[in-house]
Amino acid sequence: MQKLIRIEPSNCIGCKSCELACSFRHRGEFAPSKSRIINEVFMEDAQFITVTCMQCEDPWCRKACPKGAIDKDMKSGIVTVDEVKCVGCRTCVSACPFGMIRYLPETGKADKCNLCGSEFPECVAFCPTHCLKFSEEDLPLREKVLKFARTMKDGQGEV
């Protein structure tokens, strides 16, 4: 099965360690504005939401690319930009409905999350609360289902 970055917002503390780790790993500097994963802080609502590329099954960015520079590896599921083929036209940037692919002026190429390629995702490695997990199954979803099921179970006991 293919692994993905799984996100459980209730564990997030809004520290943006993921943004720091990502930009340091891929851009060589701590620069949240260049991170491929984004941690948004909604202070008034006491909510922290983290978003990144979901490595779509049928990616909008790939379909949009006029140069065939974006491909999805069927084994790993990773959607990658080939920097040699990419001409920096930004068609993919317009096409992604989630804003998860961007144009980097310093490289002149499109840039997106590739789950750190063959290595363990750096954002997950530095997430202090395990709000981020890298797994085949959607573990946070499984935990939610289990919590719900346990509530149902406890209710049964009281009948």
Next chain:
Amino acid sequence: MGNGWQGRLLRVNLSDKTCTIEALNMEWAAAYVGGRGLATRYLTEEVDPAVDALDAANKLIFATGPLTGTYGAANGRYMVVTKSPLTGTVACSNSGGYFPCELKYSGFDLVIVEGKAEQPLYLRIHNQYAELADAGHLWGKTTDETEDLIRAEFHGDAKVACIGPAGEKLVRYACVVNDKHRAAGRSGVGTVMGSKNLKAIAVRGTGGVGVADAPGFREAARETLKMLRQHPVTGEGLPALGTAILVNIINQSGGLPTNNSQFGTFDKAEDISGERLVQTFLKRNKGCMGCVIACGRLTKLVDPRFSGSGEGPEYETLWSLGATCGVSDMAAIVKANYLCDEYGMDTITMGSTVACAMELYQRGLITEEEVGMPLNFGDSNAMVKLVELTGKGEGFGTQLGLGSARLAESYGAPEFSMTVKKQEFPAYDGRAIQGMGLEYATSNRGACHVRGYLVSPEILGLPEKLDPQAIEGKAAWAKAFQDVTALVDSAGVCLFTTFSIGVPQVTRLLNGATGLACSEDQLMAAGERIWNMERLFNLKAGISPAQDTLPKRILDEPLPDGPMKGAVSRLPEMLPEYYRVRGWDVQGIPTTEKLAELGLA
């Protein structure tokens, strides 16, 4: 690649309305680490210590450290350095949130603000473009309103540090609030900002911070992350209960100053504890940028009398607006804490000043007519009302805005002000915890807990357990903690990380970032250099070593209650030893040998 620094500072002259970019003095950056140390070096160079703190000739420096904006040890801090209008000493107040890193990402390490604007202005920084904008429409607005308005008109992602109405009205302990709820809180750094008619600094930075040794830096950060997450204080206690975890601990130790330090325990401590906050108004915990501890409290008030939401209260606030006012009404404390953030006031001095007024009232030195209401200890509604009046600069609030030292003095009873060098001490009784008494007396910014937090060894047993009543060796401990803290602050690291990491880890991170090969001893010496530089500033400012003392109550009145009953501060025995381990003469003046050794001669 990089070296942790941007190598640039922004100089803002409010009188001339100019913004100029200068190269950072890298020689000073190496000798004084950054942040607190580096900014104080600039202050001593450019400001006469004898200047009136509210004069246009005083300067206000916003400073990041070489680690600010990176990861590893909650490296999201910045400091505001100036001469304090509360104490007359050097002031350095530290804050986290998101503003400090954004400032660094804009490409500036420091912002030096000088002169005085004729009309209210605010500073806008968008990467390397900086300009002063009219702030007439922001004047009078609270800190949260100000941030919203600036974001709407400047940049939706801008991070904002600003003053509230208290700073404008020159309340002596106004703070600079960033990200709505984080504060460079103590010593009136916001008062200086208000005196300059500078309402806010708004910054949008899309650049980054590079380090010299990327693999080495990453490895050091992996180690600190692990240590911070595995330690019971930074990995469990602070995330679960925040700093408020201390309410019950300090109360049980007999060191929770109650009713303006008339007692050392509070019988209703449970009602204002971190545990109670979790049961009532806590929504979730949060970290500042790059923080893996997350001691921050996001709270929302649900109460028939009060409403609002925000961050906190912290332990010190639960004490200042709570125990020392005899107040056990959690909703009222949370509300007053919000008001302090919105008006931009230091909660410690605010609450302690209300407590002082309560004691003056208790002893018949202030009348109900003067205050406008009865002012008994434990009256939570009066406490909230007075916080509001102080923020607005109305009624009796104008007198509370002077701080407890000036307030008590004006009623001929200075002994009821729980201050050192006119700054209120925080939530630890110097009689119950001897080392903290020494720390208050010798701190370079007046009474303070975050210059040398001896509660850590004396109560928490970190890094080793000391007897809080013993005085042997406390001078050396105070010096060591003060020097390490100066280093940690200056680096841009959060002090709370030092419950679990130490100088070896900070050294690795600093060397990894700057590319320098400093030894731990060299960096400890830098901490000592910073401490002595601050001391010299204070001496030149006319702060006599005779002020290295404590209120009469702490020195002479035995604690009447609790496990430390009968204790008084043994400061007179500790202070000569402290001067000796500092390498100062018997009068408390740094010797020429010591200054030469530190490169300060």
